[in-house]
Amino acid sequence: xxxxxxxxxxxxxxxxxxxxxxxxxxxxxxxxxxxxxxxxxxxxxxxxxxxxxxxxxxxxxxxxxxxxxxxxxxxxxxxxxxxxxxxxxxxxxxxxxxxxxxxxxxxxxxxxxxxxxxxxxxxxxxxxxxxxxxxxxxxxxxxxxxxxxxxxxxxxxxxxxxxxxxxxxxxx
Numbered sequence: 001x002x003x004x005x006x007x008x009x010x011x012x013x014x015x016x017x018x019x020x021x022x023x024x025x026x027x028x029x030x031x032x033x034x035x036x037x038x039x040x041x042x043x044x045x046x047x048x049x050x051x052x053x054x055x056x057x058x059x060x061x062x063x064x065x066x067x068x069x070x071x072x073x074x075x076x077x078x079x080x081x082x083x084x085x086x087x088x089x090x091x092x093x094x095x096x097x098x099x100x101x102x103x104x105x106x107x108x109x110x111x112x113x114x115x116x117x118x119x120x121x122x123x124x125x126x127x128x129x130x131x132x133x134x135x136x137x138x139x140x141x142x143x144x145x146x147x148x149x150x151x152x153x154x155x156x157x158x159x160x161x162x163x164x165x166x167x168x169x170x171x172x
Contacts, residue, residue, distance in 0.1 A: 003067065003068045004065040004066065004067060004073060004074070004106060004109050004110075004113075005065070005066045005070075006063060006064065006065050006066075006109075006110075006113040006117075007063075007064050007066065008061055008062070008063050008117050008120075009056055009057050009061055009062055010062065010064050012053055012056070012062075016064075016072070017049070017050070017053060018042075019071065019072045020049065020053070020064070020072055020075060021042050021045050021046055021049045022042065022072075023072050023074075023075065023096060023098045024036075024045050024049060024094070024096065025040055025041065025042050025044075025045055026098055026099055026100075027096040027097070027098065027099060028040045028045070030099040030102075032096055032099075033130065033131035033134050033136065034094055034095070034096050035048065035094065036048075037157050037158070052077060052093070052094065055077075055079070056077065058080075059080035060077055060078065060079045060080055060090075061077065061078040061090075061117060061121070062075065062076075062077055063075060063076050063077070063078065063110070063113060063114055063117055065106060065109065065110055065113065067101065072098065073097065073098055073101045073106055074096060074097040074098065074101065074106045074107065074109075074110045075094070075096060075110075076092050076093065076094055076095040076096070076110060076114060077092070077093040077094050078090040078091075078092060078093075078114065078117060078118060078121070078123075078126070079091040079092075079093045088122075088123055088124040088125070089123055089124055089125040089126065089127060090118060090121075090123055090126060090127070091126075091127050091128060091129075092114060092126055092127070092128040093128075095107075095110065095111075095128065097110065107139060108142075108143060111140075111143040114126060115170070115172060118172055119172055123172060124171065124172055125169055125170060125171045125172060126145075126169070126170045126172065127167065127168070127169050127170075128140065128145070128167075128168050128169075129165050129166060129167050129168070130165075130166045130168065131155055131163050131164075131165070131166075132150065132155070132163040132164030132165070132166055133163045133164075134163075137166050137168065140168050141168075143170070144170045145168040145169065145170045146168060146169055146170070147166055147167070147168050148167050148168065148169050149166075149167045150164045150165060150166045150167065151164060151165045151167075152164050
């Protein structure tokens with residue numbers, strides 16, 4: 001286990017928001033599939049990020065992993081589906097590990113922390129989607145997720161560069 005300290009719904013100070021956005025920018029520019037296509041700047045990401053963070057603390061929950069220097073190392077959002085019929089599960093959104101921590105096991109730690117947070121919330125399952133063509137679905141399979149479907153060519157990165165959306169689930 002790494003030296004991470006996980007916090008669910010930390011106080012969203014200006015400094016923390018800037019650090020989360022900085023992580024998002026660095027992950028995207030390193031090739032991570034977290035909602036943008038590189039190159040991006042903090043200004044490109046800020047509107048989406050702030051909108052996402054505003055929902056946290058209610059039915060959505062921000063999970064942040066802080067490293068030994070108390071800096072953001074990884075984070076994700078456990079997002080509500082918006083329907084009481086699906087209140088027993090959450091989507092995992094914006095799952096990311098800062099590039100400087102890639103290969104340190106922080107991704108697996110983040111996923112275990114998400115499982116723990118979900119169980120604490122009384123949830124039965126976690127769902128996520130991944131961008132096809134990245135190979136990241138293998139990581140999620142190792143974390144106990146199963147592919148349950150895919151939508152061919154549903155993500156358009158650029159004209160002529162279309163990827164599948166791969167849907168995965170883990171029952172807790």
